Amino acid sequence: MDINFRSHLLVCTGTGCVSNGAFEVKKALEDELKKHHLEHEIQVVGTGCNGFCERGPVMLVQPEGVFYQQLSVEDVPRLVEEHFLKGRPVEELMYSPTERDASIPLMRDIGFFKDQVLVALRNRGSIDPEVIDDYIAHDGYIALEKVLTSMSPEEVIAEIKESGLRGRGGAGFPTGLKWGFCRRSPGTIKYVVCNGDEGDPGAFMDRSILEADPHSVLEGMTIGAYAIGAEHGILYVRDEYPLAIHRLEVAIDQARGYGLLGEDIFGSGCNFDVRVVRGGGAFVCGEETALMASIEGKAGRPRFRPPFPAEKGIWGKPTNINNVETWANVPVIIHRGADWFASLGTETSKGTKIFSLVGKITNSGLVEVPMGISIKKIVFDIGGGVPDGKEFKAVQIGGPSGGCIPAHMKDTIIDYESLAKTGAIMGSGGLVVMDETTCMVDVARYFLEFTQSESCGKCTFCRIGTKRMMEILTRICEGKGVPEDIPLLEDLAERICDTSLCALGQTAPNPVLTTLRFFRNEYEAHIHDKRCPAHVCRALLTYSIDPEKCTGCTLCARKCPVDAIAGDRKEVHVIDQELCTRCGECYMACRFDAVIRE
Amino acid sequence: MAKLTIAELRKIREQAKRSRNLREGEGKARITVHMGTCGIASGAREVMDALLTAMDERGIRDVLVTTSGCAGLCSHEPMVTVEYANTAPVKYAKLDGDKIVRILLEHAMEGRIVKEYALAVGSEKMS
Numbered sequence: 001m002d003i004n005f006r007s008h009l010l011v012c013t014g015t016g017c018v019s020n021g022a023f024e025v026k027k028a029l030e031d032e033l034k035k036h037h038l039e040h041e042i043q044v045v046g047t048g049c050n051g052f053c054e055r056g057p058v059m060l061v062q063p064e065g066v067f068y069q070q071l072s073v074e075d076v077p078r079l080v081e082e083h084f085l086k087g088r089p090v091e092e093l094m095y096s097p098t099e100r101d102a103s104i105p106l107m108r109d110i111g112f113f114k115d116q117v118l119v120a121l122r123n124r125g126s127i128d129p130e131v132i133d134d135y136i137a138h139d140g141y142i143a144l145e146k147v148l149t150s151m152s153p154e155e156v157i158a159e160i161k162e163s164g165l166r167g168r169g170g171a172g173f174p175t176g177l178k179w180g181f182c183r184r185s186p187g188t189i190k191y192v193v194c195n196g197d198e199g200d201p202g203a204f205m206d207r208s209i210l211e212a213d214p215h216s217v218l219e220g221m222t223i224g225a226y227a228i229g230a231e232h233g234i235l236y237v238r239d240e241y242p243l244a245i246h247r248l249e250v251a252i253d254q255a256r257g258y259g260l261l262g263e264d265i266f267g268s269g270c271n272f273d274v275r276v277v278r279g280g281g282a283f284v285c286g287e288e289t290a291l292m293a294s295i296e297g298k299a300g301r302p303r304f305r306p307p308f309p310a311e312k313g314i315w316g317k318p319t320n321i322n323n324v325e326t327w328a329n330v331p332v333i334i335h336r337g338a339d340w341f342a343s344l345g346t347e348t349s350k351g352t353k354i355f356s357l358v359g360k361i362t363n364s365g366l367v368e369v370p371m372g373i374s375i376k377k378i379v380f381d382i383g384g385g386v387p388d389g390k391e392f393k394a395v396q397i398g399g400p401s402g403g404c405i406p407a408h409m410k411d412t413i414i415d416y417e418s419l420a421k422t423g424a425i426m427g428s429g430g431l432v433v434m435d436e437t438t439c440m441v442d443v444a445r446y447f448l449e450f451t452q453s454e455s456c457g458k459c460t461f462c463r464i465g466t467k468r469m470m471e472i473l474t475r476i477c478e479g480k481g482v483p484e485d486i487p488l489l490e491d492l493a494e495r496i497c498d499t500s501l502c503a504l505g506q507t508a509p510n511p512v513l514t515t516l517r518f519f520r521n522e523y524e525a526h527i528h529d530k531r532c533p534a535h536v537c538r539a540l541l542t543y544s545i546d547p548e549k550c551t552g553c554t555l556c557a558r559k560c561p562v563d564a565i566a567g568d569r570k571e572v573h574v575i576d577q578e579l580c581t582r583c584g585e586c587y588m589a590c591r592f593d594a595v596i597r598e
Numbered sequence: 599m600a601k602l603t604i605a606e607l608r609k610i611r612e613q614a615k616r617s618r619n620l621r622e623g624e625g626k627a628r629i630t631v632h633m634g635t636c637g638i639a640s641g642a643r644e645v646m647d648a649l650l651t652a653m654d655e656r657g658i659r660d661v662l663v664t665t666s667g668c669a670g671l672c673s674h675e676p677m678v679t680v681e682y683a684n685t686a687p688v689k690y691a692k693l694d695g696d697k698i699v700r701i702l703l704e705h706a707m708e709g710r711i712v713k714e715y716a717l718a719v720g721s722e723k724m725s
Contacts, residue, residue, distance in 0.1 A: 004650050004651075004653075004654045005617070005620065006620075006646075006650060006662075006663035006664070006665075007620070007663075007664065007665075008617070008620050008621055010621065041646075041650065045621075062620050062621045062622070062623055063619070063620050063621075063622075063623040063624075063625065063628070063662040063664060064623070064664050065623050084665070085633065085638075086633050086634060086635070086638070086665070086667060087630075087631070087632065087633040087634070087664075087665030087666040087667050088634075088666070088667040126621045126622065127621075133610050133614055134614070134617070136607060136610045136611050136614065137610070137611055137614030137615065137617055137618045138618055139611075141607060142611070145604055145607060149604065258601065258602045258607075259601030259602050260602065262601075266602075266603070266604055267603070
């Protein structure tokens with residue numbers, strides 16, 4: 001028993017903090033506490049992702065609620081002596097929004113955390129994901145108990161339907177409805193699957209849930225299996241997530257040990273067990289029919305639907321697939337009730353959504369927000385805005401299948417329908433922030449390059465059409481675009497959307513279409529004026545020297561890697577445009593703002 | 599590990615309640631032990647040990663114990679501050695291992711201020 005502990009140090013051991021040395025910090029804390037004979041008074045707990053990855057390694061001291069950030073092994077002796085021995089919190093290790101601001105001691109007062117509402121991530125940062133008793137203490141398996149002792153499968157499905165939960169993998173299909181299809185599908189062998197093939201560039205929501213709270217997913221799946229009448233569960237997780245897989249396997253072992261997975265759970269007659277299948281990391285395997293093929297050991301390629309997985313899924317048996325975040329929502333809906341869940345969010349989109357907030361943003365990290373919150377609030381209040389005084393330009397929501405929403409539409413709210421209206425999609429929750437130094441043609445090219453290389457090649461337009469679009473975008477970025485390129489892009493985009501079998505192809509042109517819709521002037525500047533307004537596309541830049549400002553210090557000439565700058569000391573320098581490779585070294589080196597970039 | 603019954607599951611949940619209260623910063627009372635150099639020199643460590651042992655022996659799960667620095671009255675150390683429910687914090691002075699247990703049981707658990715040990719606001723001292 002840990003009753004003797006007066007304080008818990010909740011050290012984030014999510015992937016972000018771990019890569020910044022969280023395990024070393026945790027070890028150092030344990031050693032230092034021992035040195036001061038505090039090891040029976042203060043417990044160090046490794047938790048899943050706290051969310052504030054930007055400031056990792058982070059740690060929360062409870063019960064006080066003091067939040068420390070950017071910890072290093074060197075900080076530990078002072079921290080232990082001052083705070084844990086003498087009771088004096090160390091201000092220098094606390095968070096302050098900028099260097100000029102005063103530090104904020106308590107986690108609940110920090111802007112990044114204040115507006116978040118944790119449902120799927122309810123246990124993040126407060127439990128050790130590798131200790132099942134921790135999960136149980138925080139209302140874990142209370143929903144499973146309720147379901148197996150007092151609810152019929154139909155009642156479970158009705159409750160999920162009533163809650164308004166929609167699939168968090170991207171498409172937003174009502175979860176209860178999906179379960180109902182699979183339940184009604186004839187057959188004695190059925191499968192439930194957790195889709196953990198998170199592939200969007202910059203997205204790490206599912207990974208963080210699996211790392212922070214694997215039991216919430218297992219409990220959700222067990223409840224789903226009971227409702228559907230399935231006895232077999234599969235967690236499909238990509239092999240690039242070793243920590244997530246490790247914690248899942250630990251959790252599965254512990255749940256089996258307690259009889260929470262296996263035969264006759266709680267003596268109710270309900271049997272359910274799961275296994276982990278590691279995916280090879282193909283983006284297309286997030287598509288459910290490709291995912292099922294991959295589980296069966298075949299090449300991960302989508303097939304026609306119908307038959308839908310609920311009728312003919314894995315090995316031809318009825319199968320229900322939900323995303324990690326969807327499953328993690330299930331226990332809390334059962335425990336707290338559909339009405340409570342439905343009270344969060346908007347008319348059509350209930351509950352919360354997790355986003356991984358990345359790109360040109362001050363507080364990058366993992367955030368869970370209620371549906372209906374505006375993009376502005378996420379970017380500015382939680383994310384702390386764009387760093388270095390730059391101007392906010394757009395957000396890309398929904399990864400490579402999503403779209404760019406421009407700054408002037410920052411009041412758009414997060415819900416499935418509102419986002420779809422802009423041409424973007426909810427997607428699985430990647431949110432990439434862009435500032436004035438981002439070229440929208442270049443961004444569209446980047447995302448298309450991703451989907452193009454991830455296309456499985458089955459459908460002609462997805463395979464070849466995206467290739468042609470890539471070539472056109474590359475041409476535009478190189479200053480070789482022609483006016484006909486824009487209608488050609490639009491024509492190709494439409495055909496790819498219409499003729500692709502799966503969502504990968506159907507949505508691949510979205511980044512191009514939304515940037516064409518909201519940033520057409522940037523395309524036109526590239527094509528007509530041979531100019532990149534954000535000064536990103538190298539081929540379209542010219543560097544010259546302002547004779548008024550140049551002092552003849554020779555710095556730029558010395559920096560130039562191709563000796564394209566001529567000029568004597570204390571004389572105005574000149575760039576030879578023939579030799580110049582537009583690398584920008586001179587622009588960055590000049591101390592007198594004399595190099596002009598156009 | 600043996601298969602759990604629902605009763606056993608509930609027991610785990612109940613036993614871990616203290617840990618949960620700690621992590622969520624929730625409890626019906628909070629005792630802050632002042633652990634400045636002055637406090638430690640005059641016996642704050644013994645007070646802390648006695649407090650934690652007493653809580654452990656009695657299975658008290660909803661009282662939070664934290665530390666802070668010198669309370670500014672070094673001659674009155676060891677000192678603690680007790681906050682019970684939503685009432686005003688009360689400072690206690692010149693404590694030892696026995697006094698703190700009484701404060702725990704009467705003030706932190708029951709809400710009755712232990713007047714003999716309390717440092718009344720505005721007056722010199724009461725103890």
